Amino acid sequence: MMRALRHPPRSIACLVLLCAAIIGATMPGNAATSGSVVGVNVLGATTLDATLCASGDPTRTTLTGLVSGVSMVTSADCDVAFGSSNTTATLRTYMPSPRASALASATTNVTEVANGNRVLDMEMVDASTGWSVGDGTVNNRIRMTSDGGATWNPVANTLGGGGRSVSAPTGSIVWATRYANSNVIRTSNAGGLWTSRPLPGANARASNIYAADATTAWVVGSVDAGPRIWYTTDGGSNWNVVCDEITCSTSQWSDIDFAPGTTIGWAVNQTGDIWGTTDGSSWSLQTTTGNNLNAIDAMDPNRVIAVGSYGQVMTTTTGGATWNDRTPTDSHFTLRDISYRANGVVWIAGEYGYLAKSINHGLTFSMKKSRVESTAFAHIAATADDTVIAANFGELFIRTADAGSTWNVATVPTPSVNWADNDAADGARMWRVGSNGRIDRTIDGVTWIQQTSGTTEALHAVAVLDRSRVVVAGASGTILRTVDAGATWAPIASGTAETLRSVAVSKGEHVWIVGDNGMILRSTDAGATFAPVPSGMTVPLTAVGTWDGTTVLVGTANGNLRRSVDAGASWTSVAGDPTGENHVTAIRPVPETATVWAAWGANAARSTDNGATWAVTSQGSGTFVYDLDPVDSQTAWSGGRFGQLRRTTNGGATWSSAFTGSAGIRSFNSVVALGPDDASVVADADTTSTTAPGPGTPDYGDPGATWAGANGHFGICLRQAPGTGSTWPTTGSCPTSDGTNWRALPDHGGLAAASVATTLVPGTVTASFRFGVKVAATLPAGTYRAPIAFEVTAPGG
Numbered sequence: 001m002m003r004a005l006r007h008p009p010r011s012i013a014c015l016v017l018l019c020a021a022i023i024g025a026t027m028p029g030n031a032a033t034s035g036s037v038v039g040v041n042v043l044g045a046t047t048l049d050a051t052l053c054a055s056g057d058p059t060r061t062t063l064t065g066l067v068s069g070v071s072m073v074t075s076a077d078c079d080v081a082f083g084s085s086n087t088t089a090t091l092r093t094y095m096p097s098p099r100a101s102a103l104a105s106a107t108t109n110v111t112e113v114a115n116g117n118r119v120l121d122m123e124m125v126d127a128s129t130g131w132s133v134g135d136g137t138v139n140n141r142i143r144m145t146s147d148g149g150a151t152w153n154p155v156a157n158t159l160g161g162g163g164r165s166v167s168a169p170t171g172s173i174v175w176a177t178r179y180a181n182s183n184v185i186r187t188s189n190a191g192g193l194w195t196s197r198p199l200p201g202a203n204a205r206a207s208n209i210y211a212a213d214a215t216t217a218w219v220v221g222s223v224d225a226g227p228r229i230w231y232t233t234d235g236g237s238n239w240n241v242v243c244d245e246i247t248c249s250t251s252q253w254s255d256i257d258f259a260p261g262t263t264i265g266w267a268v269n270q271t272g273d274i275w276g277t278t279d280g281s282s283w284s285l286q287t288t289t290g291n292n293l294n295a296i297d298a299m300d301p302n303r304v305i306a307v308g309s310y311g312q313v314m315t316t317t318t319g320g321a322t323w324n325d326r327t328p329t330d331s332h333f334t335l336r337d338i339s340y341r342a343n344g345v346v347w348i349a350g351e352y353g354y355l356a357k358s359i360n361h362g363l364t365f366s367m368k369k370s371r372v373e374s375t376a377f378a379h380i381a382a383t384a385d386d387t388v389i390a391a392n393f394g395e396l397f398i399r400t401a402d403a404g405s406t407w408n409v410a411t412v413p414t415p416s417v418n419w420a421d422n423d424a425a426d427g428a429r430m431w432r433v434g435s436n437g438r439i440d441r442t443i444d445g446v447t448w449i450q451q452t453s454g455t456t457e458a459l460h461a462v463a464v465l466d467r468s469r470v471v472v473a474g475a476s477g478t479i480l481r482t483v484d485a486g487a488t489w490a491p492i493a494s495g496t497a498e499t500l501r502s503v504a505v506s507k508g509e510h511v512w513i514v515g516d517n518g519m520i521l522r523s524t525d526a527g528a529t530f531a532p533v534p535s536g537m538t539v540p541l542t543a544v545g546t547w548d549g550t551t552v553l554v555g556t557a558n559g560n561l562r563r564s565v566d567a568g569a570s571w572t573s574v575a576g577d578p579t580g581e582n583h584v585t586a587i588r589p590v591p592e593t594a595t596v597w598a599a600w601g602a603n604a605a606r607s608t609d610n611g612a613t614w615a616v617t618s619q620g621s622g623t624f625v626y627d628l629d630p631v632d633s634q635t636a637w638s639g640g641r642f643g644q645l646r647r648t649t650n651g652g653a654t655w656s657s658a659f660t661g662s663a664g665i666r667s668f669n670s671v672v673a674l675g676p677d678d679a680s681v682v683a684d685a686d687t688t689s690t691t692a693p694g695p696g697t698p699d700y701g702d703p704g705a706t707w708a709g710a711n712g713h714f715g716i717c718l719r720q721a722p723g724t725g726s727t728w729p730t731t732g733s734c735p736t737s738d739g740t741n742w743r744a745l746p747d748h749g750g751l752a753a754a755s756v757a758t759t760l761v762p763g764t765v766t767a768s769f770r771f772g773v774k775v776a777a778t779l780p781a782g783t784y785r786a787p788i789a790f791e792v793t794a795p796g797g
Contacts, residue, residue, distance in 0.1 A: 046083070061078055068777040077770065082765065084759070085763070087796070089795070089796045125169075125171045129144070130149060131176075142176065149410055150399065171190060172187075174187050174191065177221070197235075197236030200230075205223070207252075210256045215233055218258070220255070227252055229283065231281065249269045252269060253270075259301040264301045273285055273288045273289075276320040286320040291312045311327050313325070335350035336349060337349045352583075368400075376418075386402055387400065387401045420458070430442050437454070455491070459475075473501070473503050473515070474499070477496040477499075495530070499540075500519070504587070509526040511530075516541075517540065520541065536571060541557070542557050546589070553587045559584065561611070562574065582603070585628070599627070604619060605617075615652065627671045639668030639681050670682050677787075679691045714786065716744075717770045720732060724765055753791060
């Protein structure tokens with residue numbers, strides 16, 4: 001999911017020369033004249049250096065030790081050098097964050113807008129009847145199908161709380177667990193009446209459930225003390241702990257299953273352990289893989305299959321006495337679910353729309369592409385050898401009756417969207433893309449409006465060139481482009497049917513797109529046309545980043561970073577996951593620097609030499625970074641699995657949690673860094689989360705105001721700018737008593753950047769600023785800051 005170089009330009013230059021050529025001829029009896037106008041854009045060699053504002057002496061940018069009612073001005077000049085070698089140049093400044101007060105608390109506030117509902121489990125009872133549960137707000141999003149998955153309708157349930165897992169021994173008997181509390185709910189009349197029973201233990205949290213009949217069930221989950229397996233034989237009135245952190249695993253359980261009609265069962269956890277039981281009460285460790293195992297399915301007491309991270313597939317034909325690794329060679333993604341049929345047909349599903357089928361009990365698999373790909377297929381159920389229902393996290397159900405040759409989207413009331421990627425033109429104007437051809441746009445960073453894409457293909461990546469031009473890529477070789485801010489979208493020929501997974505743009509209007517089977521496409525005309533670039537690879541390419549259209553990095557599904565410095569003519573391997581198991585999810589250069597950031601697995605990586613060498617830091621066990629976006633060379637945001645949103649301010653040396661409000665429910669698929677305290681995140685189930693600074697001091701008032709008065713305020717003053725025609729006045733000093741020279745910083749999300757000064761002649765000059773603040777009595781104690789951006793344009797004026 002790679003996008004544009006979205007951060008504000010450090011310099012913008014354009015000089016237009018118009019030349020008129022008059023061509024004439026004298027002819028007997030008359031005269032004729034013709035003319036033509038020739039236009040050319042000549043780029044000014046602009047200079048912009050704000051080093052002494054961004055770093056160095058803190059007295060230039062830091063205001064410290066203030067109490068209510070006190071005003072202060074920075075004690076040293078914040079110097080910005082700017083100019084142009086062949087014309088005049090204008091310096092402009094603005095705040096890149098559209099939602100922050102001028103000076104705001106560094107404490108991050110988060111607003112989450114969840115318009116849709118997430119499917120957390122699905123089970124088909126037979127070829128017609130099935131159940132699903134999720135975390136929605138209407139009827140807890142328990143749904144039932146009675147037509148083989150063609151339609152899914154809500155089932156009334158007033159017990160409260162979102163569903164986490166479902167197990168249905170028959171079409172009428174259904175058990176479900178709750179993610180956010182300790183209750184297990186049950187119905188014996190197909191949802192007409194539900195009963196609720198609590199699990200024992202402090203802060204018991206139920207994960208997955210297996211129900212044998214109306215009275216017998218097992219649940220895996222945890223309490224404060226650690227992981228648990230509970231067992232009931234009386235419909236949930238009483239629960240016995242049959243496995244805890246002392247007698248069994250100390251790692252969180254993922255799934256549980258039993259051989260039909262027996263007490264022979266298995267459970268898997270997040271460190272790759274497989275535990276077994278023959279009586280439902282006594283459990284023992286059978287094997288461990290070291291990888292997170294997400295699902296297990298038993299066909300009978302002997303044949304069992306488990307799947308997990310890095311495409312892991314484990315099989316046994318001996319009831320667990322021995323286990324064999326059957327990981328498909330084409331699967332480098334996390335696998336999340338299995339459907340195992342009695343005749344040896346197995347279907348598996350996972351991230352990046354991975355679906356595969358085996359006809360020999362999981363010995364070998366063949367990949368099956370769906371018409372609608374999603375960021376992650378989390379659930380799969382085969383009701384016949386070639387009839388399969390798959391669902392993603394965002395209430396997207398798809399069905400095939402011909403082994404994956406064709407797929408149909410099921411009917412779901414008010415279906416939600418699984419967002420895959422987002423990108424920004426500035427702090428307020430953004431686009432997001434997702435399943436079923438969905439494209440939305442916002443112009444204020446808050447309210448999103450759906451646009452007409454003209455496709456139902458899953459869209460995986462979006463890159464913004466500017467406020468009008470955007471390129472989108474997705475399944476089946478889909479490329480879409482707009483030149484009018486999304487009022488219309490035009491399909492662009494890609495020449496391939498491969499799934500396209502990542503887009504990057506660079507200066508010079510180069511656009512790069514990568515996808516499955518080593519596919520690389522390049523455009524040199526802002527995405528109007530594309531041509532293939534030989535990669536020499538056959539693995540899926542999952543991320544791309546570029547500086548200037550010539551230096552390019554691509555990331556692979558088996559965890560490698562490859563680099564070209566000649567526009568793709570040759571490629572070298574530079575870094576990546578040393579085990580080759582985690583696919584690269586993000587590659588992000590910082591504009592006009594040698595710094596580039598990347599992510600794979602739990603790792604965030606940073607290079608300071610254009611991707612030649614890398615420093616890698618882990619964000620912790622159990623983490624998976626789905627996206628990463630830098631603010632600058634030191635500050636970056638990352639989003640990932642289970643609501644993980646993190647931030648670094650020291651070049652990736654350490655990462656701190658910024659938001660875990662949706663932990664365990666939603667996964668952040670894409671993050672756009674809008675500033676050090678400001679980001680926009682999209683997730684599954686039609687969820688958009690935005691972060692913004694906390695309480696703050698408003699901008700300084702209108703020109704001519706003073707620092708007097710009860711309200712706190714923050715301002716910027718131009719102390720001097722020799723060699724310029726200043727738009728802002730200069731006095732040689734910036735005292736708080738001077739009400740003439742202080743200015744507010746415009747919010748670039750809604751206002752144009754403020755013109756500060758223009759050079760009188762070609763050349764470089766230095767503008768010196770001071771910052772000031774008065775603290776309001778109502779402002780709580782803490783550290784406050786304001787992101788400020790500078791840009792230079794040529795010609796000036």
